[in-house]
Amino acid sequence: MKYKIAISIGDLNGIGLEIAIKAHEEISKLCEPIYCINETMLDRGLKLLGVSKPQNFNIHPTKGEFDIKPSKVTKKSGKFSYDSFIEAIKLAKKGKVDAITTLPINKQSWNEAGISYKGHTEVLRDYFGRDAIMMLGCDKMFVALFTEHIPLSAVCENIKTKKLTQFLIDFYNNVKSDKICVLGLNPHSGDGGVLGDEEVKIIKAIKEANNELNQKIFYGPAVPDTAFTKQNRSQYKYFVAMYHDQGLAPLKALYFDEGINASLNLPIVRTSVDHGTAFDIAYKTDRELNTTSYINAIKEACKLIKNK
Structure with a gap:
């Protein structure tokens, strides 16, 4: 049927x-x-x-x-x-x-x-x-967007540990993948706080989500400019981006028609x-x-x- x-x-x-x-x-x-x-x-x-x-x-x-x-x-x-x-x-x-x-x-x-x-x-x-x-992609790669249609200037204030933790758990419950890559926000994922400290919240959210699920599902925060390399895509099918273009620019460059x-x-x-x-x-x-x-x-x- x-x-x-x-x-x-x-x-x-x-x-x-x-x-x-x-x-x-x-x-x-x-x-x-x-x-x-x-x-x-x-x-x-x-x-x-x-x-x-x-x-x-x-x-x-x-x-x-x-x-x-x-x-x-x-x-x-x-x-x-x-x-x-x-x-x-x-x-x-x-x-x-x-x-x-x-x-x-x-x-x-x-x-x-x-x-x-x-x-x-x-x-x-x-x-x-x-x-x-909101998840976008194709059989080769999917990207979930933590923040979507908001100004870039508002992204930082929207990254909160509790909210991101729940987002990660909900995402896992929908896709059931055993390995998901979470991107950092800043260049070089903050370089230990030199280029921004939002990654502290992201790291905490990853840890709390993994603890809640009682297994290591989420990895990161990955450095954004290398997260979508061919080598990294061979390890992960699912990615979580912190903002719209961070995830969709590489996705559409690689798989626009699909x-x-x-x-x-x-x-x-x-x-x-x-x-x-x-x-x-x-x-x-x-x-x-x-x-x-x-x-x-x-x-x-x-x-x-x-x-x-």
Whole structure:
């Protein structure tokens, strides 16, 4: 029996719908996709793309109609992408689907629509009242982000031993890896306090998490500029980064097309593509659209459902 997965359609002014259409036949072999969109908006998107509706393209209606404006930031497209996501969440919460996979939204469009959240993970955190963990990567390497969409200037004050300890324990309980690399914050991991003392908190959190789990799972703090070398990646599959770009810059440099996003530590399974709306190429025909991240996100959702 195939798992049912709700597909949040993303910003219709971007590449989300085209990805869904192009990959539909392939992902239908992996799961039973249910697309959160309505017939009117689907028809408008299909006309712009110049394609027909695929067979067995099942939808769960999301209210709202507007003119699709390729490559544009608009509040109506932002509102519709948010509503599509909420519909997918409701389906998962009611047990009508086994997981959610999200196509890309545009944060500026959400802002134009008066939506205060900066992204999917923040919505899920609020909706379920749980400390969702943002993990990105592929089968070769995954990175969990301790801090996410906050200014770099605010990272230091957010590194607290108790909070990091719980984050590490929750992360382990979701991935069950017996060896996880935790990055330091400062250059050279602080060089014994010469370049910063945040590593003292990180060291304490690693020790306390290992003690709580009664086994040595977490290693570090690793020097950030060598943490993702080929040699280190041969020892670790899972990494914990202290801030957004510390983990995602190397991940995307190594595995940009393959990467996915997964929200862990929630009562539902949610995965996503690890790329944006690509307004620069939306609804254009003179290029090849890569669906690898979307297909990998569906595959990862199936794995997480099976292991839940």
